[in-house]
Amino acid sequence: MTSKALADLRSRRWFDATDMRGFAHRQRIQQMGLRREDVLERPIVAIINTWSDLSPCHAHLRERAESIKRGVLMAGGMPFELPALSLGEVMVKPTTMLYRNFLAMEVEELLRSLPVDGVVLLAGCDKTTPGTLMGAISTDLPTLFCPAGGMLSDRYLKQGEPARVVGAGTHTRMFWDEYQAGAICDNEWVNLEAKMTRSPGTCNVMGTASTMVSMVEALGLALPGATAIPAMDSAHVRMATACGERIVHMIWEDLKPSRLLTRGSFLNAVAAQMALGGSTNAAVHVMALARRAGVALNLDDLDAMARRVPVLANLFPSGDRLMEDFHYAGGLPALLNRIRAHLNLDELTVTGQRLGEAIAGRESLDDEVIRPLDRPVSEAGALAVLRGNLAPEGAVMKTSAASPRYFHHVGKALVFDNPAEMMARCADPELDCDENTVLVLRNAGPVGAPGMPEWGGLPIPKKLLARGVRDLVRLSDARMSGTHYGSCVLHISPESAVGGPLALVQTGDLIELNLPERRLQLRVDDAELARRRAAWQPPVSPYRRGYIKLYQEHVTQAHEGCDFDFLQDAIPSTEPTIF
Structure with a gap:
């Protein structure tokens, strides 16, 4: 295993120099009450903290940062806490997804520009997990993810x-x-x-937060069992301290993301997603992470894994239990051990062990929560990737949370161009719709919304709710909250705002959803579609400056991960400019 000597530490470029700049760096450290030897004789650990007073999921992370610092000091490192953009899913409008790439850029630039040798990422709410990791992968310093944990039930x-x-x-x-x-x-x-929300912590169902942190653990970037520990459990405090200890050893071992992240480790993460019945949002985030790591991965890989790996985690919205139950049942190591035949067990993890060693002997303690292979939660699998003339580059559907009656369905489209129109019309008791109608929302993708908000769980029209209808086929180029359920087809790519076929759908058109054949088809002939395309005009964006203008100009489509086109490569960006 590769190892580093003190003289090889990246932080020594700042603090060991004998010129005026080295003097100034050491001088300013002592200005804060630290000793000269604190930065000359110890590896420096950054703690990227996404805490905020307006992020209830992360309300406890200031205290957890102190636990991580304690662990770093115990192991002989020097910790420095660095605040980063906090993306609390509930409060940020129009969507945290608009700012995921902003957070990724911030983390990359913090790590690139400051004297640090490794990093603990302290995050957990939906976009903070992929956002912080995208930045850390691009800098390729030793990285360990410390999850925020779920709220109490x-x-x-x-x-x-x-x-x-x-x-x-x-x-x-x-x-x-x-x-x-x-x-x-x-x-x-x-x-x-x-x-209903009794404590700090992320949503305690298998939504996007729980899905993404679990996939990070399956990737090998978090301590085994860390991601299911409830936020307010004392074990969560101890886990944070262990993160602080372990990152120091990872620095000496030079255990970087580039040594951990392979196609095999990403397929392990995808297998975990399917066994968990995880959020469809993962289909976007895992593509972005893989592209940052230079690993080949596409939607077909996800669909193939969903066909092989059954949903075994009996967790809302696919099942009827919560994350506390999952933790008590053995957490992710127990689930991974149950699907070990589908895993690449030789992949390296942050522990220094191979995945197979890390999960060995971790058995399920509750077979109602982590089901046996012969008694899955859903026979349909967790995810399906659909293609057809409505989704040439793919769309996704959370099959484990959808109604089987709609797995092969043909219905008339009812089209909405924006959420305000949709909400107003769905409240109209005279709306022309029934249980066979296919609701369609467009202009909700990465460019069109912008930011691809979680508008994909289109509301059931009020007149149908009164009749007892609780599901319909719903299509959009938006995302859907991982906590949501229903027969929703999402991430239709390319999106309508850039001229994708969704832009051409009209109310009354017949749409076919054929889940067994993975097909999403608009039953309109090619000549009529060509006529509509000739008449189509792209929407005019009202954004003329700032980050959102940058976002619309450079964001990629859903099947590519919605990252910025100029950031999707595996070139480390750790070299600072020092004068």
């Missing part, structure tokens, strides 16, 4: 009914549909608002 008690365990995200949508349908009164709705 709640109990829903209603007179005359058994208690129900509830969490954030999925249950919010379920209760909202019941409230819209008149099954929940105003007082009960207010009470639910006040008690």
